Amino acid sequence: MLAIKTVQQRYAPNQDTLRLLEQFRQMLNDCIQIGVSENISGLKALSLKAYKQLAEHDAMSYYKLCAISAAAGVLRNYRKTVRRGGKAGGPYARRLRLTTCYGFKVQDGCLLLPHLPREPIRIPLTPHIQATIAGHMVRSVTLTRDKLSLAYAKHVSEVRPRGFMGLDCNLNNVTLATTDGSVLKHNLSKVTRIKSAYREVRSHIKRNDVRIRRQVASKYGRKQREKVKQILHRASKLIVNEAKRRHFGVVMENLIGMRRLYRRGNGQGRLYRSRMNSWSYAELQRQIEYKARWEGLPVIYVRPHGTSAKCSTCGSRMARIPEENRTLKCPRCGFTVDRDVNAARNILARGVRFAPIALPTEAMVQEPPVRRAGNPESRWERVNPLSHEPTS
Numbered sequence: 214m215l216a217i218k219t220v221q222q223r224y225a226p227n228q229d230t231l232r233l234l235e236q237f238r239q240m241l242n243d244c245i246q247i248g249v250s251e252n253i254s255g256l257k258a259l260s261l262k263a264y265k266q267l268a269e270h271d272a273m274s275y276y277k278l279c280a281i282s283a284a285a286g287v288l289r290n291y292r293k294t295v296r297r298g299g300k301a302g303g304p305y306a307r308r309l310r311l312t313t314c315y316g317f318k319v320q321d322g323c324l325l326l327p328h329l330p331r332e333p334i335r336i337p338l339t340p341h342i343q344a345t346i347a348g349h350m351v352r353s354v355t356l357t358r359d360k361l362s363l364a365y366a367k368h369v370s371e372v373r374p375r376g377f378m379g380l381d382c383n384l385n386n387v388t389l390a391t392t393d394g395s396v397l398k399h400n401l402s403k404v405t406r407i408k409s410a411y412r413e414v415r416s417h418i419k420r421n422d423v424r425i426r427r428q429v430a431s432k433y434g435r436k437q438r439e440k441v442k443q444i445l446h447r448a449s450k451l452i453v454n455e456a457k458r459r460h461f462g463v464v465m466e467n468l469i470g471m472r473r474l475y476r477r478g479n480g481q482g483r484l485y486r487s488r489m490n491s492w493s494y495a496e497l498q499r500q501i502e503y504k505a506r507w508e509g510l511p512v513i514y515v516r517p518h519g520t521s522a523k524c525s526t527c528g529s530r531m532a533r534i535p536e537e538n539r540t541l542k543c544p545r546c547g548f549t550v551d552r553d554v555n556a557a558r559n560i561l562a563r564g565v566r567f568a569p570i571a572l573p574t575e576a577m578v579q580e581p582p583v584r585r586a587g588n589p590e591s592r593w594e595r596v597n598p599l600s601h602e603p604t605s
């Protein structure tokens with residue numbers, strides 16, 4: 214199995230690089246236009262149609278092939294949007310962005326991109342990026358006006374899991390339930406707080422010039438994204454380390470399409486929609502998935518329907534306890550449980566249904582979390598919301 218990660222650095226492009234980026238953008242737009250007018254999005258069909266037309270660009274064939282495959286990606290997404298009844302304006306690449314998987318080399322601390330014969334474009338790599346990719350295969354290079362990112366890969370052999378952990382990703386926490394009966398919660402309320410603080414700040418930007426307003430807002434947006442990303446990276450690292458330590462596979466909900474639940478006209482408030490739509494589950498899941506795969510741990514996605522409503526012990530519909538809004542009680546078997554833990558246990562059960570591992574439904578044993586003194590990253594919150602009361 215091939216596991217892939219990416220690493221990024223800033224760089225200052227020279228004239229040749231800028232020309233190459235601009236040329237790539239034009240080729241990409243040419244391909245997109247051909248794809249839209251001929252109604253094709255398959256890579257092969259597009260190559261046949263577009264390659265000849267790209268002859269007018271004096272670019273190396275490496276970049277032509279990459280422009281075609283980038284266009285195929287754009288066209289695939291465009292088709293999907295049209296199918297779902299989205300906006301019909303044809304796609305167009307405005308930003309400078311080049312991805313290539315052919316012809317480049319990493320040599321003497323530099324990235325060499327093919328340009329003129331025997332005269333490649335040289336971009337010096339930072340020591341951090343050099344150390345990160347050392348010993349791995351570099352699969353592709355992506356350049357923008359000021360950033361360079363390398364995708365690198367290694368072969369991993371899949372770990373035979375000794376158990377699984379189900380993850381319930383919420384607005385304010387990630388809750389994890391494992392096949393050996395432990396339950397852990399990682400607090401993410403800081404993400405929600407940062408987002409609402411920035412939303413507040415942005416709503417107070419009062420400049421008459423719309424361009425300045427946009428500029429300021431996008432600066433805050435960038436800052437917010439970076440902060441949130443860092444918090445999510447800490448969380449995903451913690452979760453994957455835990456899985457690695459116990460040789461556990463990871464089970465998550467397949468939440469694709471979630472955004473459609475919170476669109477205008479669905480009868481929800483604006484603030485509620487904005488909160489639900491800024492929920493970073495996709496980024497968190499993406500991080501957990503690639504980090505887990507990098508360690509050879511299996512990642513399973515399950516269907517999300519009903520994971521929070523059903524009793525994770527007997528499967529009946531759970532009822533809320535009026536005074537405690539985060540606790541649920543099963544009217545049939547009396548199982549009383551934190552609602553996130555219940556969801557995590559349901560997700561776990563769905564994932565291991567076909568795995569040869571038994572899920573403990575009773576006698577949940579709490580395993581103490583690992584704590585390394587002084588390490589703020591190992592901040593697991595202990596939860597003990599599981600009690601099994603017989604109904605009277």
Ligand SMILES: [Zn+2]
Pocket residue numbers: 524525526527528529543544545546547548
């Ligand atoms: Zn029950």
